[in-house]
Amino acid sequence: MLPAPARRIIQLLSRLPGVGEKTAQRFALELITDPELARELGQELVELGARLGLCETCGNLASVEPGQPLTCSVCADGRRSSGLLCVVARVQDLMAIERSGVMKGRYFVLGRLLSPLDGIGPESIRLTALEARIEKDQVREVILATPPTVDGEATALYLARELQARGLVVTRIASGVPHGGDLEFADQITLGRAIEGRRGVGS
Numbered sequence: 001m002l003p004a005p006a007r008r009i010i011q012l013l014s015r016l017p018g019v020g021e022k023t024a025q026r027f028a029l030e031l032i033t034d035p036e037l038a039r040e041l042g043q044e045l046v047e048l049g050a051r052l053g054l055c056e057t058c059g060n061l062a063s064v065e066p067g068q069p070l071t072c073s074v075c076a077d078g079r080r081s082s083g084l085l086c087v088v089a090r091v092q093d094l095m096a097i098e099r100s101g102v103m104k105g106r107y108f109v110l111g112r113l114l115s116p117l118d119g120i121g122p123e124s125i126r127l128t129a130l131e132a133r134i135e136k137d138q139v140r141e142v143i144l145a146t147p148p149t150v151d152g153e154a155t156a157l158y159l160a161r162e163l164q165a166r167g168l169v170v171t172r173i174a175s176g177v178p179h180g181g182d183l184e185f186a187d188q189i190t191l192g193r194a195i196e197g198r199r200g201v202g203s
Contacts, residue, residue, distance in 0.1 A: 006028055006029075006032060009028040009031065009032075010024045010025050010028045011024075013027050013028055050064060051063065051064055052064060053070045054070065054109075055070055055071055055072035055074075055075055056069055056070045056071065057071060057072075057075045057133070058072060058074065058075055058106065058107045058108050058109055058133075059091070059107075059108065059109030059110075059111060059126075060072035060074055060075070060091055060094055060107060060109060061091055074094075074098075074106060074107060075106060080104060080105060080106050081104055081105045081106070082105075082106060082137040082138070082139070083105070083137070083138060083139055083140040083141065084104065084105025084106070084139070084140070084141050084143070085105055085106055085107070085108055085133070085134065085137070085139045085141070085142050085143070086103055086105055086106070086107050086108070086142075086143040086145050087107075087108045087110060087130065087142060087143065087144050087145060087146070087159065088107060088108070088109055088110065088145045088146070089109070089110050089111075089112065089113050089146050089147060089152065089155070090109065090111070091109055093109075093145060093147070094107050094109060097145060105141075105143075106137070108126075108129075108130055108133055110125045110126055110130075110146075110155070111125070111126060112124060112125055113125070113146060113147075113149075113151040113152055113154070113155045114151060114154045114155045114158055115151045115154075122158060125155065127159070127162065130159075131162075131166075134163070134166070134168065139168065140168070140169060141168070141169040141170075141171060142159075142163055142168055142169070142170050142171070143171050143172075143173060144156040144159055144160060144170065144171065144172045144173070145173045146159075148175045148189070148190075148193070156172055160172070174193070174197040175190065175193045175194075175197070176190060176191075176193050176194030176197055177190060177191070177194050
């Protein structure tokens with residue numbers, strides 16, 4: 001029913017994470033019926049590579065400034081503690097932790113997680129760059145904030161083993177029952193972590 005160019009836009013939009021075919025179709029039809037929005041979005045996408053990049057220090061998003069190194073706002077913030085480093089899998093994870101407002105240190109984005117089934121081994125997760133960053137910043141504690149998935153846990157265990165061998169303090173983010181959640185709807189892994197990560201009342 002739709003012309004080929006419209007179908008192509010829907011196909012491309014549906015490749016975005018979390019965007020199904022119906023949502024992609026809704027987005028595409030909105031762009032088609034709003035030429036001004038389509039023009040502005042198209043221009044921003046064309047210039048995206050020239051205006052945004054990944055921070056050379058941590059892997060976070062950074063604005064491109066001619067003649068300047070790619071440095072994100074977190075790495076440029078002199079108030080941050082360089083001795084505390086939070087390791088995350090993706091930029092989205094970094095942003096989520098930043099929204100909490102409790103992280104006063106710096107970050108390192110792995111870019112991917114260990115996944116033997118997908119052929120992603122230790123050589124693919126920037127361990128050498130992480131170790132160089134730890135040495136350069138004289139990091140004292142590394143917080144492993146990989147997701148509580150099979151790949152996330154495998155990556156955290158591998159990094160913990162490698163980094164503890166260097167005499168570093170390595171910690172893992174706690175996970176448990178979300179605020180406002182009912183215990184009866186929590187899965188067994190979540191409940192198990194909540195029990196294992198318990199702490200004294202008032203602490």
